Amino acid sequence: MSTVPRTILFDGPDPLHLSGGGTLAPVEVAYATYGELAPGRDNAVFIAHALTGDAEAAQWWPTMVGPGRPVDTDRFFVVCANLLGGCRGTTGPSSTDPATGRAWGLDFPLISVADLVTVHRRLLAHLGIERLHAAVGGSLGGMQVLQWAADAPGQIERAVLVAASARLSTQNIALSNIARQAILRDPDFRGGRYPDHGIVPVNGLSVARMLGHVTYVSEPGLEAKFGRSRRDGSTPGFGIDFEIESYLDHQASTFVDRFDALSYLYLSRLLDYFDPFADDAFAAAIRDTRFQLISFDSDWRFGTSHSVLIEKELRRAGVDVERHEIASTWGHDSFLLDPPGYLDLVEGFLNDRTGVVHD
Amino acid sequence: MSTVPRTILFDGPDPLHLSGGGTLAPVEVAYATYGELAPGRDNAVFIAHALTGDAEAAQWWPTMVGPGRPVDTDRFFVVCANLLGGCRGTTGPSSTDPATGRAWGLDFPLISVADLVTVHRRLLAHLGIERLHAAVGGSLGGMQVLQWAADAPGQIERAVLVAASARLSTQNIALSNIARQAILRDPDFRGGRYPDHGIVPVNGLSVARMLGHVTYVSEPGLEAKFGRSRRDGSTPGFGIDFEIESYLDHQASTFVDRFDALSYLYLSRLLDYFDPFADDAFAAAIRDTRFQLISFDSDWRFGTSHSVLIEKELRRAGVDVERHEIASTWGHDSFLLDPPGYLDLVEGFLNDRTGVVHD
Known part of the structure; x- marks a missing residue:
């Protein structure tokens, strides 16, 4: 803080x-x-x-x-x-x-x-x-x-x-809506009462942040920075393998430590309107x-x-x-x-x- | 089926x-x-x-x-x-x-x-x-x-x-990764064992589908079809208000009835590789x-x-x-x-x- x-x-x-x-x-x-x-x-x-x-x-x-x-x-x-x-x-x-x-x-x-x-x-x-x-x-x-x-x-x-x-734009609203849905649908969101329970909707907020982040960067920028590079020693599967996946995961995990899911909802929604x-x-x-x-x-x-x-x-x-x-x-x-x-x-x-x- | x-x-x-x-x-x-x-x-x-x-x-x-x-x-x-x-x-x-x-x-x-x-x-x-x-x-x-x-x-x-x-592209992989993360992070996914429990990771699969769907349609297409139209009788808030939100919600709810989250993961991942x-x-x-x-x-x-x-x-x-x-x-x-x-x-x-x- x-x-x-x-x-x-x-x-x-x-x-x-x-x-x-x-x-x-x-x-x-x-x-x-x-x-x-x-x-x-x-x-x-x-x-x-x-x-x-x-x-x-x-x-x-x-x-x-x-x-x-x-x-x-x-x-x-x-x-x-x-x-x-x-x-x-x-x-x-x-x-x-x-x-x-x-x-x-x-x-x-x-x-x-x-x-x-x-x-x-x-x-x-x-x-x-x-x-x-x-x-x-x-x-x-x-x-x-x-x-x-x-x-x-x-x-x-x-x-x-x-x-x-x-x-x-409609696409702006669509993508923001999906990010909010990730939060609202996280069971740990608990209808917005999560602060009373001392928990955080980590998964929903992480998905929201990853999606938001992709809209903040450009396709050529991502291509130049990460391309299709894989992490050293990683193996194909559903874990973090491509460097871009590692980057997004890092973005998400630092974000959930510093930002609040309810604030994300309120501030993102006022953009739409x-x-x-x-x-x-x-x-x-x-x-x-x-x-x-x-x-x-x-x-x-x-x-x-x-x-x-x-x-x-x-x-x-x-x-x-x-x-x-x-x-x-x-x-x-x-x-x-x-x-x-x-x-x-x-x-x-x-x-x-x-x-x-x-x- | x-x-x-x-x-x-x-x-x-x-x-x-x-x-x-x-x-x-x-x-x-x-x-x-x-x-x-x-x-x-x-x-x-x-x-x-x-x-x-x-x-x-x-x-x-x-x-x-x-x-x-x-x-x-x-x-x-x-x-x-x-x-x-x-x-x-x-x-x-x-x-x-x-x-x-x-x-x-x-x-x-x-x-x-x-x-x-x-x-x-x-x-x-x-x-x-x-x-x-x-x-x-x-x-x-x-x-x-x-x-x-x-x-x-x-x-x-x-x-x-x-x-x-x-x-x-890197952006393709990034967006697919986010859709998969929505599924993998849904508690109802249960590490992929949800079929044994007779449940479905509805929320994760819904978010994945909504995101996928936005990548299947174009910004001008969404603008022409939905613009910033609101649903009749809806009110501002975190529910479904804009027509595009209603459309994505419908896409998600019909999708979860016909498609499997594990299949989504496997078929989406093979595209990346x-x-x-x-x-x-x-x-x-x-x-x-x-x-x-x-x-x-x-x-x-x-x-x-x-x-x-x-x-x-x-x-x-x-x-x-x-x-x-x-x-x-x-x-x-x-x-x-x-x-x-x-x-x-x-x-x-x-x-x-x-x-x-x-x-």
């Missing part, structure tokens, strides 16, 4: 009002900050994390966040918070429901990207920050930035959305935010077509937007890496050096 | 010698025939089925097999057999091990595409057929036809491989067989690159081969459908009307 600061941002008399109706309290949030807030309070950058991230952005996104990086902690005051619904210090479905004294389980309310943003905004207020120099997010992180720009017009000066989506441009008022609400959209050519989860949709909708609403496609072998996970050109674009955008719009 | 004829092709004194060493007996095979064998015994066509098919080709491949279809049962004597390792009448891992009187389970030997072909060839001998006018298969079916052409040079006059592969061109002698052994290779542009399981590899290796060995890519929205499953041009190509090839080679 994270050792970053935690603060209760919503409680009984002042609960979190959820976008889908109802309230939630208490909401405690784990967050990390890097750098110093300038006297004019005009150098804050918020990092919104993806499905399984946490508050410690400089740890999981070292290419983007740190001294001399695009989100330069020598110049910017950087804030990142574990998401509502998460399991890395912020209130989520495995937290204690004060009404029962046991874990919320599936009684935790269904949450949306807008609810994540409401919590982020309250954290900013708690930190005494009114405006953001920028908000930056990859994947689900980018979706939060987009939602935020519409929910709080003008609060974000520069919005960087990397490998994000404003509308999951995110479809902000279905409401015409959404893009029209955005004011005084400039957008930078970046996608990767080998990303088959939220590839360039997803960024193109966002660009089209933003342009139609008269929003200032630039879009770039970066060549990278590493699929969706490229947003965490440094394929040529990518980090320079973000660095330029955060410093108001105009990028070239690629069509 | 099929009501087609069954015959014991290998038994104690005459066991099946497996390509990986060892023997298996008894081997009973369920097979179907259509049409009449000509007096010259020169009109036989063998249909090799894919992972989850069965002997009744005219049922599951009605576009390809039947009166007036490319594999015209008014003219050809058509043979199809349930695969070794299957569960539709042919001996497989849930059949009884004569040594113990209970199901083989994971004591069933690991089998290969070559073993499936050995059984097919014995069936042909049993039926008094020496040469095939053609052998036709989609996916794993095509892989059997390829293996057969090398194992019995000259026995197949015309080989039709549709949406086949001679070497699974199939890599015939790794042996230089393989293609060199092929004689007097003309090949037709067909792929579909939206197939992301065994797409055109897989057919291109087969074409390249066959050409290098001087084998007569034509290759075609067909435009189709329906991904890998296109081989069971009738996208424009596809069936005409097969019909032409079976009747020695030269096709146009597409590059």
